[in-house]
Amino acid sequence: MKKLVKLLFVGLMLLTAAGLVFAGGEAEEAASGAVEGNLEASLAIDVSVLTAADGQPLIKLGGQTRPVPERPADPSALPETDPLHWWDMEFAGWNSVKTNIPESPKDGAIGKRIVMIVHGDHPWTTACSNGAQKVADAYDIDLKIMSPNWDLAVQNQMIDQAINERPDMILLIPLDAKTAPQQARKINRAGVPLILFNTLPSAEAMDYAIAWTGPDDFGQFRILSRLWADALGKEGGVAYVQHAPGGSPYFARCFGPISELSEYAPEITVLDKQAPGFEADKTMQLVSDWLTRFGDELKGICAADDSAQALGIFEALSKAGREDVIVVAAGNSKVGMDLVKDGKLYAITYQTAEGDGALAVKTAADWFNGLEIEPVRYLPQHMITVEDVEDFYPPQW
């Protein structure tokens, strides 16, 4: 009797084990099928048809690659007028040594949860978030956007909160380039995939992120400066109204053109460069003072901002009756585009805010889909002039 019970027990155990193995196999097969289905459906989604508020394509990949020159042994030893002096900043991310980067799950982007941490509240950020949301909606990604409102301590708290939520990906605009490596390392060690975007962090931060996406500020300004130099006849005195000191735009939008023109138009001389901030009245006083100081010697001005700074420049030029000064600037705000349309601003760079957010989410989706991700993905490069400014209305923000 006992033997029979034992036999029955063993038989039952074997049956249970066999059932579990069979059921597990079924489940795995079903899951595998679902993964394949999700990946297939995900790969089939075409976000290139999406458009931004200005009618331009929301995402435009592939048209903005440019050759990355070999890094000099010591870029900082080169003069500031040498384009290679800026290599570490201009090509940050291209030579990063990726550390502890998780493998792509290759299970499709549909249904993934992404936390996007921006830098702060601003009309630009609103447009950027709108662009990100459009791509997230296309992939049915659950996108949660957090804004620390320009407070680094709050951004660090948000990173902790995001890690605790265990999302499938964190997208981050680092508020401070120097703190970015610590933030990136923390996310990386928590095992959460990370993509940095928009502002350039210190090079070390790139090691811990899958990729960096955003505008090629140096590249844009190298193109803009050539256009500007041609309009100036490759000669004359110019001055630079700079971005806020510290961030990458401060260097890219001033030393980008200076180093480019040192080779392309060496007859152009730099009269002065100042960072008056983003207030029109301060810029106006600066440019009025330049006009007093340099007189007719001043032939061109390059501004880091096409809105308040550009308005300040044109107020000063208008007061002095100087319509001959050729002005170029960064960004395509409504104010800047109106100035281009009026024939005042000679050219501005296309800086798509919606595209910035959209590209970060698209890159995340590509990673979930198992596609190859370049360490750096740039936004499209384009110069807006009076010829095509109408194509960029209505403005994104």
Place this chain on the structure above:
Amino acid sequence: MTEQKTQHEHIVQPEMQLDARAVKLNIFSKFLHTLGIYGIAGLFVIFGIVLQVFGVINGFLSVQNMLNIVDAVALLGIVAVGMAFVTYSGHYADLSAPTTMALTGIVCVQMLRYGFLPAILISLAVGISVGLLNAVAIGKFKANPIIWTLAVSYVTLGVIRLVWVNKQIYPDVMASSQRASDLFDAIYRLRFFGKIALPVIILIILIIIYTLLMTRTQFGAQLKITGAARKAAKFSGINVERIIGAAFLVSAVSAAIGGLVVTSLSRVGAWYNGAGYDFRAVTAIVIGGMTLAGGRGSIIGVVGGVLIIGLMNNIMTLLGIGTFSQDMIRGAIFIIVVGVSAKSLRSLGRDDA
């Protein structure tokens, strides 16, 4: 006789020592107190002329350059002369001024759909209502002026962001007609005789009104007593709550007007318009000789402080001094002026502000 003389000398010595201490003021301090802030402004002008004579800079003494300086600081002047009433009342500063400027500006742009004049009136009323809130809280309920106005600035900022969903709005898009948009644009750009900008005229009008208000009215006299010694003012029968409240209202009026000017200049209604004008205004007020302790100073002095900031920026740019060095020099001059002023006031036994 000799002994008597010695004794006499011993007796008068303390008095003589006191006299000797009273004239121990250095030349700069005496100059500051004899000619006031315009003496320092004069020094800057002389410095500029010397530099021009020696060929170091060009065009400093031209009419256009002087007009440029005035143009550049008119907006700061509008805000500073109003905020000076708060400082004069012994309540340091109105930190809600920048957001009051932003709120007035964005409301005006929004209301341009009803025409230019209604937009101006409604937005000014909204801006002044922030001052009314400050007046009640600080005047009546004795809220700490710094903490309260800072809190109000956060709330105002939140309201702007909430209502306009963090977006900026444009006068030419919002206006009901091209005329309304053009008129709004002209607030900053209209020039009299082709040279003098409307904000400069507004500043001059405010200087006249505020000077009369501060020096020729009962309110001005009561404000001075309240600023110098609030309790004494209260015991002497002055309604200090009303007086302090009125000071914050004047500040809000100026900030609201400044908001219209800065929004017209930037052609954008946005939450960030006016950012930084709180500390810039306080700098001008302090450089202008108005003590943060209250009860001392004048509107003309504040205007002098504003002009010094303009002159300083102008000369430094003409000299080709870089941004970082300019900030450093501005800070150093601020410390020297405030330090010398405080030291000389103490030496004169007037106060330690």
